[in-house]
Amino acid sequence: MKRYTFLLILSLIAGGSYSQSVDNALKYSSQEYTGTARSTAMGGAFGALGGDFSSLSINPAGIGVYRSSEFTFTPSVEYTKAENGGYSEDKYSFTMGNVGYVASFIQKMAPAKGWQNFNFGIGYNRVANFNREGYVFNLNSETSLLDNWASYASGTAPGSLYTFEEKLAYDTYLINNDDENNYVSALYDGDIMDQQRHITEKGYIGEYVLSFGANYAHRLYLGATIGIQDLYHKTTNSYSEYSLVGNTTSLNEFTFTEYTTTSGVGVNFKLGAIYKVTNQFRIGAAIHTPTFYNLDEDYDTAMSSQFDPSISAAFPEDGNAYHSYESEYVSRVNYDYETPFRTILSAAYLFGHKGVISLDYEMIDYRNAEFGFDNSDSDYEMTLNKAISNSYRSSSNLRIGAEYRMTPNLSLRGGFARIGDTYKGETDEGYNTYSGGFGLKQNNFFFDMAYQYKEYSEDYVLYSGSSDVASLNSTNHQVRMTFGFKF
Template sequence: MKRFYYIFILIMISGSLSAQSIDDALRFSKHNYSGTARSLSMGGAFGALGGDFSSLSINPAGIAVYRSSEFTFTPSLELVKSSNSGETNDKYSFTIGNIGYVASMVPRLAPEKGVQNFNFAIGYNRVANFNREGFVMTMESPSSRLDYWSQKAQGRNPDLDPGDPNGLYEFEERLAYDVYLLSPDESLRYFTPFYENDVMDQMQYIDEKGYIGEYIIAGGFNVSHKFYLGASIGIQDVYYKSNTTYIETIYGLDGNIIPNESALEEFTFREFLKTSGAGVNFKIGAILRPVKNLRLGIAIHTPTYYNLDERYESFMSSQFTPDMNNQLEFPEDGNAYHDKYSEFVARSNFDLETPFRAILSGAYLLGKRAIISVDYEMIDYSNNEFDDNDYRDLNQRISESYSSTHNLRIGGELRVNPNFSLRGGYAKIGDPYKGSIDESYEAYSGGLGFKQNNFFFDLGYQFREYDEDYVFYPESDIVTLNNKNHQVRMTFGFRF
């Protein structure tokens, strides 16, 4: 998967103090249906099967398939290995993938035809995980991020109050000015401390944390073991935090760390972004059993209506050689190191509406020995929308950047004996971008299940690999971060 990150560019285009971007819309609308180990190992293809708590996040009609009450608990271990230019970062995270309770109410004198049982469920499925660390670099670049900031600063007065439209953007260009990385002349033309022959190494460290967890209340009923209907309310808890550290180290033509011409050795730019909030959605679904061994499912998910709080702040520092042999003016103390935090923290509250999605499913039971299941999901990411008139331009970019996506999930299960099962799965997740950007990926999974009396234990593993392409600033080189995601889940369950 290749993905261009335009967060930096979009913030600068919008001129806003907040950091909302088209990436926010995509990040909070992409889901991975793998709450339980059984679902993970079968590729998340549970829309027509039901009888598993993960299915309630896919097709809530799955609750009506239960014939007994059940409690499940799923701890999860995830490893993301991110590598670039020989540097590898490992990010481990231990999470709760699922915890759920299903109550099945079977009438004492159930009729042969008609409603056979009413079921109710409450619980939690984790539907997205943002934990990751990465390091990307490009060597001996002929351009600098300071060149971009210098262009943005032209004609702007550094003496105006922060936030003034004619002043410097306080979270970036203003910080660069304060640490002597930008210097204006009398005409407010801004210069950098570089000379023509300077080149630089550029590095960025990314540290991301967070999740989307869905709290579910669901209900459904079974009609004659032929038709299953269910509905759910999902309350999604969102937490996302990112810290990025960008460093440029300046080199002369001979490759020495201390440059021959410019007195600047290096500068560092750090950004912090934290987003948290909650959203609500409604899902309704049905499963039809036209013949004994075939199940067909359909589910509709309304948009998730989020209300989110965001906080953004930045920091910048610079390091010069002690002789100060350059065109900038420095304070009388002659200090070669300078640092500056942004004096203001940008805080914002916004509403985000994710797209509708539809899921069509089919499953075939090969007697009591095997199951084959397929889910097909459709979602149009161009329908993501920030619900405020202030975001009209951003919503237009969302419409222009994203497209409809088609996701395919396939799973199989083989019952070796009444107590032991083997499972496998595959998922093909489509590309949400228009044009040349490609964010599609494939996932492979497998697992096993064991049950004895009223207790069962499931173990699942999933692997996926994808590439992400980063652009540090306009006209910079593209650098690629390779990610390998390994996930293991264990579900402990009790039926009663």
């Protein structure tokens, strides 16, 4: 229930467009290093291996491992199924996981213990996908969002009500006032409602990378990456209540919909090293600065109500059974967001030319994520960031990958990742990913395919201030195909 507590705190301190952004603080800080099919199949554990374009976003020293120039691109298909209370919703998406080019410059007369080659890379890795759709329910509820709106509106003239919520509730006859602007909901004591929330998300974080690396004596590899992250996230949250048989009210149902679109660009810097302890065993380390985002967020709402004309109780004065309104304007907010610092330690062991096993251990302190608002109340900004600090924790992710070369042209791969819990408390809300795949190569062409599976759960507060929580259980399937050319 710790995630519920966090969400409840946010619903109380953050209103309108800000609340959605704060709830996404973790989402924008969590990333997956699975750009290419080979990296995906091996669980993203490439910090000590290199030689794969995904490594430029993990440990930039991996670019120094290249001994030839290379071009790759990776189309992918994702399928997400979200389920609550036996009801499920499917979402398919087609994305480009990776496009990248690496140029390798090998010295003709390089000394045996000197610099051997210098490499340059430029391209794109998809590091997050937000596409998902699902429903959460709370049946036979004795509470209603209408009671909250009536309470919030108390003492305010209709023309001065909050345009994104209470004003819409008033215009659709869901709350009504007297001469002293005391408001009551369209429900009566004893009325019971079924509640439903429909969540639709789409979007991504893509990282454009510019990397440089070098190879010293085939023993030490160094690299650096400038990452420019492109973020787009659109959510549609529709909250509905349905009247049950036996209620006194004439209200059949109402729906309140929030539309939030967040987009922007962030910049980070990565620095890494790989060292061959022996020809078989190598270690790696990388540091990632925070990604410094500047984000634009648009927020607007809509509301509709449906009444039964055969029931006189609380029927609208205008005599119409159906009402629908949109907020008077769109709220547009610009703010800064800073993700946490990351550290990645890696190790890999090569079994001659037959196989490899690799491991990455990543550490992130999510308490250090921060928002910054221009021309805003500093106390408000401090409250939001304090809520993050009090609710998140330092976390770690473990990624393990293996590859076995069946023939000189065919390799089999497998991977596992444990994504650590990010919330304070006793309950572990981390999750696992499982992956596998194969690779084929012929002369200067190679083809890799990977499949990844993960299952995770998220808790949702049905509406701001509600004590009712519902869990949305999601499963995600990814298939990626990488086409590569060496020259």
